[in-house]
Amino acid sequence: MTLNEAAAFLNARNDFLILTHKRPDGDTVGSGAALCRLLRGLGKEAWLHPNEDLSPKYAFLSQGLLAPASFYPQTVAAVDVATEELLPASAQPYAGAIDLCIDHHGSNTGFARQTVVDPSRSAVGELIWELGEELHFSPTLAFCQGIYTAIATDTGCFRYPNTTPRCHTIAAACMENGLDCGPINKVFFETKTRARFQVEQYLFSHLQFSAGGKLAAALFPQEAIEEMGATADDLDNLASLPRQIEGVSCSITLTQLGAELFKASVRSDEQVDASALCAQFGGGGHARAAGCTLRGEGADCLQRLAAAAQEALGYV
Numbered sequence: 001m002t003l004n005e006a007a008a009f010l011n012a013r014n015d016f017l018i019l020t021h022k023r024p025d026g027d028t029v030g031s032g033a034a035l036c037r038l039l040r041g042l043g044k045e046a047w048l049h050p051n052e053d054l055s056p057k058y059a060f061l062s063q064g065l066l067a068p069a070s071f072y073p074q075t076v077a078a079v080d081v082a083t084e085e086l087l088p089a090s091a092q093p094y095a096g097a098i099d100l101c102i103d104h105h106g107s108n109t110g111f112a113r114q115t116v117v118d119p120s121r122s123a124v125g126e127l128i129w130e131l132g133e134e135l136h137f138s139p140t141l142a143f144c145q146g147i148y149t150a151i152a153t154d155t156g157c158f159r160y161p162n163t164t165p166r167c168h169t170i171a172a173a174c175m176e177n178g179l180d181c182g183p184i185n186k187v188f189f190e191t192k193t194r195a196r197f198q199v200e201q202y203l204f205s206h207l208q209f210s211a212g213g214k215l216a217a218a219l220f221p222q223e224a225i226e227e228m229g230a231t232a233d234d235l236d237n238l239a240s241l242p243r244q245i246e247g248v249s250c251s252i253t254l255t256q257l258g259a260e261l262f263k264a265s266v267r268s269d270e271q272v273d274a275s276a277l278c279a280q281f282g283g284g285g286h287a288r289a290a291g292c293t294l295r296g297e298g299a300d301c302l303q304r305l306a307a308a309a310q311e312a313l314g315y316v
Contacts, residue, residue: 003127003130003131004134007131014075015046015073016039016045016073016074016075016076017048017067019076020049020078020080020081021078023053024051025153025154025236026058026150026154027153027154028079028080029054030145031102031125032079032146033065034125034128035077035079037140038131038135042135047067047068047073048065050067052090053088055231057187057188061146061149075099079103080103080105080123082108084096084109100112100115100116102116104120104123105119106119121166122154122160122164123167125147125148139177144178147170148179148184152171152184157188158171161288162286193231195231196234198230199230199234203218203238203253208306209248210310211250211313215309216248216250216251217251219298219302220238221298222258239289240289249268249313250266250274250312252265252302252309254298254305256298262293262296262298263293266289268287269288272309274288278291281293281294281305
């Protein structure tokens with residue numbers, strides 16, 4: 001679907017439920033909240049699915065938007081969801097019945113009945129903003145908060161390679177419509193818990209370097225996470241930190257989620273396609289930022305992923 005076709009689709013439907021992905025980040029929550037407010041502004045009934053993984057730091061975006069248990073949707077939409085496997089457990093009953101997916105992952109599997117996918121966008125928030133333009137929606141402050149959060153978090157506060165002139169333009173438009181970006185930037189880019197500092201200390205003291213120093217990888221076993229008292233927020237976006245080390249082209253963090261279950265996050269430069277690397281293990285994402293889930297013993301899982309990264313770097 002084009003954006004124009006998606007706008008017509010949304011105009012013709014009602015009673016929306018908007019799904020976000022498990023372990024939600026700023027793009028899926030910000031985009032979902034903005035889409036919900038856009039639809040309400042058009043006189044539609046719209047709600048966010050109550051994602052059980054939602055972090056308290058995103059509460060300001062979802063306030064007043066979470067669907068009551070009695071709500072029955074006519075139209076189900078998903079934002080920033082590349083595959084139905086990424087839906088939280090509570091949203092799995094909607095698998096196979098999602099009417100529209102709006103996404104910017106090239107690895108999107110096309111699971112929805114209708115799909116808007118544009119990998120050139122820095123965040124899904126860009127697409128939601130342009131849907132608003134197509135629908136002649138006057139941006140509200142709450143709408144702009146969602147859009148800005150989506151774009152700022154997915155670009156690392158406009159530092160990552162996916163940052164474009166267009167995303168700067170949309171962020172500026174949010175500010176022109178009354179958004180004070182300072183408090184949002186402080187929450188997501190300047191504030192850390194004590195546990196987060198401990199997590200970062202653990203990361204740098206347990207990094208394993210290989211491929212001539214181009215690969216840095218670390219494993220976070222469950223016992224270490226529990227000892228530090230770290231939450232999902234404290235463990236968020238760790239893989240980007242080793243990439244700050246001079247000479248590192250690819251970084252991997254492997255975080256234990258349960259018995260023999262690990263979440264891998266990969267960040268890379270142009271030498272490694274992170275999405276292609278994670279696709280070897282059933283995952284995906286973007287060329288410079290991707291993830292996957294592995295099962296097995298932690299050290300073995302890390303070794304398998306590292307071996308694939310070493311091969312991509314030309315070290316076999």
